[in-house]
Amino acid sequence: MTEHTTEQAAAAPKHTALHAEHEKLGASFTDFGGWDMPLKYGSELAEHRAVREAAGIFDLSHMGEVWVSGADAAKFLNTALVGNFAVTAVGKAKYSLIVNADGGIVDDLIVYRIADERFLVVPNAGNAPTVARLLAERAAGFDVEVRDASAETGLIAVQGPNSEAIVRAVVADDAQRAAVADLAYYAWTAVTVDGLDVLLARTGYTGEDGFELYIPAERSPELWQTLIAAGSAHGLVPCGLAARDSLRLEAGMPLYGNELGVDTTPFDANLGGVVSFKKEEDFVGRSALQAAKAAGASSVLVGLKGLGRRAGRGGYPVFTPASELTDEAPREIGVITSGQPSPTLGYPIALARLDARYAEVGTTVEVDLRGKRESFEVVALPFYKRGA
């Protein structure tokens, strides 16, 4: 009898063009969305601190880049995504979502308006093929071209209070240095670094000031080396996905797969504000989202602060506290979606999806930490705000 395996051979993990740079720096790697990415180079806590206090550099080349071009580009994005891009000025960026007909979140995205008739859509690494396919499908009937440039595009982020000084040190001339200084949050500008054309955006996922630099993938090693050389005077350290995750969690930012998924609507994730019902166009998911908005979310995403030292992790159940006044048994009221000890704040933090009745700031709840209940308090998001 022949043994039959249903398991498919795992596809070899993909490498970014910077993989050799990471190996040279002694990175340890982890699989993320089918990509073999740096988890950390040394201590993830030191990398986290560097971004809060000086600067960190991240390889984000695994993320997707989909170009949308044509006379109908804005109109098309208004039907394909939840936001209103007709009002997005050239030079600006907008955080948005792509949902299915049921209003479930397929991915969260950053959309840059490059020109009147040209946008750059940046999905998450693991979702990039799906987003590119859905955009192409939804483009039927529009005068628009959808081109998935994920494979040939590199992306490097420089994040932290010293990031502006580092970026200013590498751009071509005084005019560009002034443009970097003047660049607003969620805006982009074109600069050159050693003759290389760079799309420079003031965006990030760390809660700090910072930049994201889009370049052709094959040129990314030289930009990486230039930034690291210029950053040495400013405390710049290479940072892996471990620090990226702890930084975004402190900043209260959702991660697709943890806080966001096809089973969540924007209203379940405190992202109702990015849905535009005012725009002229009908968009995929509109009627479902209108119904969801009218019904009100039964569960909401909240921040939790651990009152003990032990952290809650993704998947841990949340309960009402045991009451001394009544014999009422504690009730399960939600689940942690992301959690860990906060390196900056020194106490455990978590994002949790909770029954809306227990979501008020100041409410005490209990989290089951591997069999032992510990108290957590609902707190306002973000946990960490720069300059606060």
Place this chain on the structure above:
Amino acid sequence: MSQVHAAFRYSEEHEWIDEASPATIGVSQVAADALGDVVYIELPEVGKQLTAGEVCGEIESTKSVSDLYSPVTGEVVEINDAVVADPALVNSDPYGAAWLFRVAVTEEGPLLSADEYAAANDATVA
């Protein structure tokens, strides 16, 4: 690559134990490297009776949490307050300053030699 201390023996759950009496127990660099930066350690109390192979504490890093298993049966006679106060010692000096607790051993659980443990974990003996 993680280092394995030549003078110790090891459990499959990555605890090391020395040859002294009472025996000193810690976690290997293999475990420390896999955990990442350790931020919290819960140790058994002095006087507690441990059973080889059973959970006796917890090590939490920024990214994960792991149970601590006792490699031996016996009574805890001393714990390292310094490592509880500064859990990062587990990353910086797993075979020295980051010892965890000492046990008056009555029975050993299954233990590997340094060579066996290193071979099983793609580590080098130093």
